[in-house]
Amino acid sequence: MGKHKRFTCIGFIFLNKRPQFTDPEDYLDYLNRVWSVEDVDLELEMGILPPGMLLKAIDGNQIEMVVGRYNEPQRVELLENVKLEH
Numbered sequence: 001m002g003k004h005k006r007f008t009c010i011g012f013i014f015l016n017k018r019p020q021f022t023d024p025e026d027y028l029d030y031l032n033r034v035w036s037v038e039d040v041d042l043e044l045e046m047g048i049l050p051p052g053m054l055l056k057a058i059d060g061n062q063i064e065m066v067v068g069r070y071n072e073p074q075r076v077e078l079l080e081n082v083k084l085e086h
Contacts, residue, residue, distance in 0.1 A: 006035065006058045007057055008032060008033065009031055011031070011054045030049075048071075049074060050066065053065065055076060063079045
């Protein structure tokens, strides 16, 4: 990843079998927000991004999805490569 690459939230995928209800309005705070690579990495490490959030590099065309649980280290996967945990 380029050091100056920037990412934005373009939407969400809400997955079935969530252990608790999440208010969709809470997610709206993230729409169109912009992160640096360092900020994305830090927030993934802290586990504070909403699972199912879709990120896209501002100058790119690949879409990645946040996977993992809150308050645990998370990761992003290319949307075409996402494997759902059961």
